[in-house]
Amino acid sequence: MKSRAQFFFVILICLTFFTACSETPDSGADVDLPDASSPDDTDQQLPDTSTINDTADENDSAQTACGAPCTGDLQCDSGRCACTPGLTRCGDTCAQTDGVCAVDIANIAFSPRELTIEVGTSVEWTNLDGATHTVTSGTAANSPGELFDSGSLARDAQFQRTFDESGEFPYFCRPHAGSMTAKVIVLEP
Numbered sequence: 001m002k003s004r005a006q007f008f009f010v011i012l013i014c015l016t017f018f019t020a021c022s023e024t025p026d027s028g029a030d031v032d033l034p035d036a037s038s039p040d041d042t043d044q045q046l047p048d049t050s051t052i053n054d055t056a057d058e059n060d061s062a063q064t065a066c067g068a069p070c071t072g073d074l075q076c077d078s079g080r081c082a083c084t085p086g087l088t089r090c091g092d093t094c095a096q097t098d099g100v101c102a103v104d105i106a107n108i109a110f111s112p113r114e115l116t117i118e119v120g121t122s123v124e125w126t127n128l129d130g131a132t133h134t135v136t137s138g139t140a141a142n143s144p145g146e147l148f149d150s151g152s153l154a155r156d157a158q159f160q161r162t163f164d165e166s167g168e169f170p171y172f173c174r175p176h177a178g179s180m181t182a183k184v185i186v187l188e189p
């Protein structure tokens with residue numbers, strides 16, 4: 001009886017092993033299935049890659065349309081870098097400023113020293129220095145003050161001018177003509 005029980009036990013063990021072994025090829029087949037599906041994954045990744053290329057192409061064409069990548073808040077629209085309608089362009093910043101861009105006069109310098117705006121935008125200078133400054137169009141040597149001249153600006157004094165024509169408008173400070181020069185670049189909207 002005891003040996004028969006052992007025999008059945010061995011049979012049971014063998015059946016268990018056989019089942020386990022016969023499952024192993026099955027699981028091997030299961031492993032093959034993911035292998036077979038992994039080429040599908042690769043196939044799926046290829047369209048993904050081409051999608052990325054398409055996006056890159058769109059970016060490239062957008063950048064080509066504007067000549068160069070638009071900086072800051074600006075976005076390429078109809079071949080030019082611009083702000084979304086309703087926002088004022090002050091350099092590469094777009095803000096709700098009601099058409100006025102600020103230039104600080106501080107530490108005996110204009111900041112920003114070069115400001116790009118669109119036709120119809122106003123520029124407002126504020127003197128943050130203790131020293132007196134001026135905002136004078138042109139250069140000391142070329143038509144000083146012909147277009148605009150703030151006169152002497154004490155601390156906290158402001159001067160505003162609206163630019164209704166496109167072009168480059170250099171300006172300077174009369175007391176510091178040697179170092180305080182700057183310009184406003186006005187673009188067609």
Ligand SMILES: [Cu+2]
Pocket residue numbers: 108132133134173174175176180
């Ligand atoms: Cu000055």
